[in-house]
Amino acid sequence: MRTALVTGSSGFIGYHLCQRLLHDGFRVVGVDNLSDYYDVELKRRRQAMLQKHAGFTVLNSAIETKGLLDEVFARERPDVVVHLAAQAGVRHSLEDPRSYLESNMMGTFELLEAARSFPPGHMLLASTSSVYGANKEMPYTETERTDHQMSFYAATKKATECMAHSYAHLYxxxxxxFxxxxxxxxxxxxxxxxxxxTKAILSGTPIDVYNxxxxxxxxxxxxxxxxxxRLLIDVVPARPVEGVVPAGDSLSPVAPWRVINxxxxxxxxxxxxxxxxxxxxxxxxxxxxMCMQPGDVPATWADASLLHKLTGYRPDTDLAKGVQAFVDWYRDYYGTNDWSRASLASGDLRRIS
Known part of the structure; x- marks a missing residue:
């Protein structure tokens, strides 16, 4: 049984990933500080569902706490690390940039230091499409330069890519x-x-439409x-022989480091x-x-051909099906089904034609 350490395990993506890893037979160790950036109860509910699995344990602490991850790595000796913990949100980075510095950069530094002392077989760290910033040529490919981030959030995530590369090269x-x-x-x-x-439409209030x-x-x-x-966990990058990188690959010529959309x-x-x-x-x-928000970008578009080349997989969920699944979950979680029907009957909300 392989052990996977997942930071941000009670977050949106972390929760779904932990469920998948547990299903696949991993022992999962989660770390999450249950930040109050958004509804903590939602995070607690996700965590409670994960705790129903015998193979899941969690530590509710901040990853930037000095020495914390070093202790976790020493105790758990993870085979795989998936680093998802971060302060997210482009717009919030305008209001509280220090939280991004502490969580995204200092947290990643603590993770890399722990990995240096107790090396796992593979580390996968979350970045973001926001690092492409002012790039105008689309779809975005991993091999193009990413030098002009438009928000401090994006800048901190680009910094984590560079930090991880240096540790991959040195150690x-x-x-x-990704x-x-x-x-x-x-x-x-x-x-x-x-x-x-979804919340605004179901409550009959306007939605803010930027730009x-x-x-x-x-x-x-x-x-x-x-x-x-999950598929990338088993695609472990290796330092290329004599620095020769295959065409179209984002593998570093000097380190076992790769970036993938x-x-x-x-x-x-x-x-x-x-x-x-x-x-x-x-x-x-x-x-x-509304006008465009500072730090935002007008478009994103991924070239995911490298993911397909390495794993044989292409994301393909139809938007309509995915949105319907979310709305169904939202109505069930917040109990809005009966309320919405009653509101429609009374004419409080407008049906679409």
Whole structure:
């Protein structure tokens, strides 16, 4: 039985990944500080479901705590590490940049130091599509330069890529960085568009539509992302012989380090995304057009061909099905089904035609 250490285990992606690893027979050690960035109860519910598995244990502490991860690595000796813990959110990084410095950069530093002392067989660290920043050529490929981040959040994630590369080079630690693209699905984060839009539409309140709707995103269903991560666990990068890297590969010429996009490979206009939520809820959205937010980008679009080349897998969940699954979960979790039917009957909400 392999042991996997998952940081951010009670988060949206962490929860789904832990469920998958447990299903596949891993012993899973989670670390999560149950941050109050969003509803802590949602995180506690996810964690409680994981704790039903005999193979799951969790430590509720902050990864940036000096020496904490060193103790965890020494005790658990993980075979695989998946680092998902981070302060997320582009817009929140304008309000509280220090939390990004502490969690994203200091937390990753503590993780790398622990791995240096007790090397796992493979480390997989979450980055983000936001590192592509001001790049205009799309779809984004892993081999293009990423020098112009548009938010402090993106800057800290790019920094973690560089930090991990240096440790991979210096200490021969196999590292895979994965850049994910607008992940959505059941048990999602309340600060993300699908959650906020669904909540607003079901309650009959307007949704804020940034850049007047002139935006596109590569929406990636959460189980597709998890499948990509799971397959990449067994694709361990090796330092290339004499620095020769195959064409199209993002493998470093001087380290066992690689970066990989995990996305649906489709740039979906925001209007189509909202329409999918309207169909899933049966209700029409009230739109509040707004200007572009500082630090945001108008479009994301992944070239996921390297993922397919390495694993044979392509994320492919249809947006309409994925959105419907989220809306069904939301109604069940928050008990909105009866309320929504009653509101429709009284005329409080508008049906879509």
């Amino acid at each position: 021969d630690l196999p590292v895979t960085m 850049r994910f693209f607008t992940v959505y699905g059941p048990w999602g984060r309340p600060d993300m568009a699908l959650f906020k839009f 007047h709707g002139r935006m596109m995103r590569d929406f990636t269903y959460v189980t597709d992302l998890v499948q990509g991560i 995990i996305g649906n490979s489709q740039a979906v206009p925001l209007g189509e995304f909202i329409a999918a939520i309207e169909r899933a809820t049966g209700l029409a959205a009230q739109r509040n057009p």
